[in-house]
Amino acid sequence: MDILGQTPLWAAARTLLASRVDDFFGRWRKVRKTFDLQDIHDLRVSSRRLREGLDLFAPVYPPALSRRSRTVRKVTRLLGAMRNADEAILFFREMAVGLPPRFEGELGGFIARLESVRRHELRLLEKRLEKFDVATIRSGFANIVAAPFVFPRHNSGIDPFTPIVHFAAASLEARLAELLPLVPAACREEASEAQHVLRIAVKRYRYCLEIFADLVTDGYEEILAVCKEWQEWLGTMHDLDVFAGMVRDGGLPSEVECVILNAVAERRKTAHAGFLELRGRHPFEQIGSWVRGAL
Structure with a gap:
């Protein structure tokens, strides 16, 4: 079904959610075959997009839809440790090229330990994913998604016959209102927690925008590229914070630890500068204006 601006919310929700469900379960099947780094990353992103869709359209569905969201959240969490190990291995291998030769042995041993963790997490992931009855879960999703309410739910405040473009505009404004107050605190270089919270808010805005992509008439x-750039700078800073924690807990000699942490800190400083430059060039208030004009 083609989604137009005047398509009723209940009909659009059914189509848009079905698309997200198909993507999620297709990527889940692929991960169970390959356990490839990129496939795992793609499944995590797909799971977050689906969760955003489930949250957005919950007002026109029974509570059973929210319960289904818990299953998706479990899959997201299962993939987190694997993703962190994979990204850390790639990062420290690349870093090893620029370090003095005398540190090669210690850093090589550290990377080997990360690879051991990755193999352990892979075995756990394989076992845990096998416990899910994917066919039954998918069937349950399909049955619920196919049957949205066509009459307003009590106290929901949502009319299922609202044109989807109006619902999309209101949803994106709500995400923007959550996001904007978080930006000033995140601009402080040392404010890692504020940057982490903002990163999550930016992802939710981006996923919301992607769900309503067909309604954006221009630009x-x-x-989307600017939203991704915001997410990438914030994500880089978060990853570097995670990597620094791994180094501190890695049992490295103090001299090696200090050198690596200094290198991580320099990269984080560069990432923060990139984030500030992006904020000046494309503040999120501007993104909100672009979206309003394009819906």
Whole structure:
């Protein structure tokens, strides 16, 4: 079914959620075959997009839809440790190239330990994913998604016959209102927790925008690219904070630890500068204006 701006919310929700469900379960099947780094990353992103869709459209569905969201959240969490190990291995291998030769042995041993953790997490992931009855879970999703309410739920405040473009605009404004107050605190270089919270808010805005992509009449790719750039700078800072914690807990000699932590800190400083430059060039208030004009 093609989604137009005047398509009723209940009909659009059914189509848009079905698309997200199909993507999620397709990627889940692929991960169970390959356990490839990129496939795992793609499944985590797909799971977050689906969770955003389930949250958005919950007002026109029974509570059973929210309970289904818990299953998706479990999959997201299962993949987190694997993703962190994979990204850390790639990062420290690349870093090893620029370190003095006398540190090669210690850093090589550290990377080997990360690879051992990755193998352990892989075995756990394989076992845990096997416990899910994917066919039954998917069937349950399909049955619920196919049957949204066509009459307003008590106290929901949502009319299922609202044109989807109006619902999309209101949803994106709500995500923007959650996001904007978080930006000033995140601009302080040392404010890692504030940056982490903002990163999550930016992801939710981006996923919301992607769900309503067909309704954005002009400039969608440019708007999405800027949202991704915000997410990437914030994500880089978060990853570097995680990597620094791994180094501190890695049992490295103090001299090696100090050198690596200094290198991580320099990269984080560069990432923070990139984030501030992006904020000046494309503040999120501007993104919100672009979206309003394009819906």
